């Protein structure tokens with residue numbers, strides 16, 4: 145079957161940095177359906193050749209070592225450019241003509257990818273609908289909507305309504321690139337392709353769960369966007385809540401889009417809504433020192449670049465088990481990890497055994513960058529009586545598999561072309577996720593509580609977030625996995641050779 149991918153926002157950063165390199169990689173690996181035409185739509189006046197040349201340069205930069213000039217020569221003729229303005233309905237009529245010419249009489253699956261600034265989503269959707277471009281008599285039509293999907297529940301619902309006026313829900317693919325990460329998908333494999341974890345994956349054995357997405361980068365040139373978003377909208381509503389749902393959900397009956405999404409939605413529905421009076425105690429917010437001096441940032445900005453949130457899931461499996469979500473910019477290292485912190489043994493016979501949660505068993509799922517899983521458990525220290533110490537079993541993808549971990553967009557783009565929506569959010573899912581975030585943002589704005597801590601760049605967020613965890617009788621597990629791995633392997637090598 146022929147495919148056409150139409151990218152709106154063709155001259156933008158996402159197209160250059162992610163979409164075209166991913167499509168090129170799929171071509172190079174011979175996974176891109178043939179023929180696939182890629183049509184860029186944007187206001188910048190370009191010809192096909194000029195766009196190809198620009199993309200050759202950006203793809204070489206972003207695809208890195210896997211860029212191969214010969215493979216690019218094979219891929220580039222599939223790239224076409226159509227200059228147009230999203231806000232002008234007439235430009236969609238000419239797009240329609242251009243696509244008909246490219247595709248000929250042939251039936252073709254079409255994917256419309258909204259890679260524009262979010263304010264153009266609604267006009268693009270309406271004009272696609274009005275120009276008859278969502279109509280499916282000459283092949284399936286799908287639309288991909290990038291994040292942010294709205295800025296709160298009301299705007300997300302409005303966007304869903306706009307989509308549903310032009311497209312059926314089955315045609316809509318709301319992207320969250322975290323779901324395209326191999327290690328996020330591996331969460332499902334870890335839980336549901338192994339029998340040993342599921343019996344202990346519940347309130348009887350788990351003390352709490354931590355989901356951290358720490359970034360070293362600052363907001364840089366994205367200050368304008370960040371001032372409207374903040375870390376709660378930018379990372380929690382989507383990436384962190386997606387990881388929470390995969391960690392907490394029940395096993396779906398089948399590996400199918402709606403079966404998976406039904407289970408995720410059940411988790412979101414079970415998350416206890418945060419009452420305004422609880423927000424100060426259940427959240428931490430911070431801003432890195434220097435944020436207010438970033439370009440396009442207000443000198444008195446109250447926007448959070450760090451947040452920690454405690455969520456409770458009111459169901460049989462998770463009653464009483466807090467899920468701590470945390471994310472920040474300008475942190476000490478880049479790491480996304482999920483920590484399943486198990487309970488302490490009910491009675492300790494041995495010296496040096498668990499006395500704090502940090503000493504009890506722990507499963508650390510490294511989403512990135514040191515992709516892997518570690519199981520922490522107590523071991524007898526040799527020749528030291530019955531002294532015990534926390535040690536770990538350490539699995540790393542890079543040690544067991546060759547070929548590296550592909551960028552999330554490769555998997556997601558291929559899934560859209562094949563019509564598999566398992567790794568995309570459904571309309572009810574995004575609205576429910578906003579329903580968890582909105583009350584927190586509203587309470588922060590109305591009460592100014594909790595205070596906005598300022599933290600030094602290069603730290604694990606504000607020290608107040610540690611105090612907050614201590615008040616809960618817990619501690620964050622803060623290990624920079626790359627450094628830890630480097631240190632632990634170098635520390636291990638002499639002893640293995642002894």
Ligand code: BG6
Pocket residue numbers: 291359378480
């Ligand atoms: C994006 C956010 O969705 O995810 C960025 O807008 C963030 O602010 C990025 O930096 C993180 O993605 P990754 O894949 O680098 O963890």
